[in-house]
Amino acid sequence: MKRVLCFLLALAMTLALAACGGQTEEGSAAQSGSSGVQPESSAVSPEESSDTQPESSAAAEESSAAEPETESAADPESSEAEPESVTEPEESSQSTAIEGVSMVDVTDDRMGEDGSTLLEFSYVVVTVTCSDAAVTAAIQADLDSELEDLLASADELTETRRQEGSDGGAYSLSQTVEIERQDGQVLTLLTLTAAYTGGAHGSTVYTPLCYDLSTGARITLADLGDGVADTCTELIVQLCDDIQAAGENPLFDDYADAVSDYVVLDSCFYLAEDGVVFLAGEYSIGPYAIGSTRFLISYNDLPELNQQYVRETDAVTCGEMADGSVYTLS
Numbered sequence: 001m002k003r004v005l006c007f008l009l010a011l012a013m014t015l016a017l018a019a020c021g022g023q024t025e026e027g028s029a030a031q032s033g034s035s036g037v038q039p040e041s042s043a044v045s046p047e048e049s050s051d052t053q054p055e056s057s058a059a060a061e062e063s064s065a066a067e068p069e070t071e072s073a074a075d076p077e078s079s080e081a082e083p084e085s086v087t088e089p090e091e092s093s094q095s096t097a098i099e100g101v102s103m104v105d106v107t108d109d110r111m112g113e114d115g116s117t118l119l120e121f122s123y124v125v126v127t128v129t130c131s132d133a134a135v136t137a138a139i140q141a142d143l144d145s146e147l148e149d150l151l152a153s154a155d156e157l158t159e160t161r162r163q164e165g166s167d168g169g170a171y172s173l174s175q176t177v178e179i180e181r182q183d184g185q186v187l188t189l190l191t192l193t194a195a196y197t198g199g200a201h202g203s204t205v206y207t208p209l210c211y212d213l214s215t216g217a218r219i220t221l222a223d224l225g226d227g228v229a230d231t232c233t234e235l236i237v238q239l240c241d242d243i244q245a246a247g248e249n250p251l252f253d254d255y256a257d258a259v260s261d262y263v264v265l266d267s268c269f270y271l272a273e274d275g276v277v278f279l280a281g282e283y284s285i286g287p288y289a290i291g292s293t294r295f296l297i298s299y300n301d302l303p304e305l306n307q308q309y310v311r312e313t314d315a316v317t318c319g320e321m322a323d324g325s326v327y328t329l330s
Contacts, residue, residue, distance in 0.1 A: 100128070105122065118170055118171065127143075130216075173195045228304055252287075268280070274296070296326050
């Protein structure tokens, strides 16, 4: 009996030891499996880390390289833009000014093949310089065009005289230029062209050249303002009434119509220091004996006049404002 009990006890101990050994092997295997995962994880991490860090450092290098380029590119642009923003307003605030009016007298007599003088010819070459290059170019182009027309007239007179033969004296053609107004708003030149082609007397023609210094264009009656031409016509007719009433220099009977037709025109007026001057040429409102007549319409008599053309008090050429409109017989 004792042997049976001992056998059963030994068998139970053996089974217990076997169970404990299995648990030990499973635990060691589990531990060994867990330790096997960690190396794989640690093996992956260094690779990922080693792959990622160079990319990050490369991106950082690119970023650091890009930033200086951006700053160096921006700085020159900003340094170039600042002077423009400062300079442009200063230029726009400056008004056009006449820097110089040069006049050169030229004698250009035209001779025949036999050495005789066909045309005694003299004129003036005018050169204008303004502070604004575009205004200078516009005025100079108009002056050059006027000179070309004069030279063409000289050619025609020379050819006419040549065809007439050697009998008779030479023709003559001359032109002079005077400055009637020069300030920051207006430049007015007045040319006098005198010609003689035989006969009892020659002829004279006044041509006003009146320029707006804001554009370089010639000033027209429309530029003066609405109603200005009508007011000037009425005032000139009144002045003609005074001339006619005086009786010393009788005008044509239809002088009132002649004022509208031959005097109040774009080609016959200019802006002077103290008013608007209209030129009545020979035979326009009266006989040759009264010559050319000037009608000065005072700025004081033209309240509707565009004020940009009224002479400034600090103009280069100053004079007293006319008290009223007057006329002058040459």
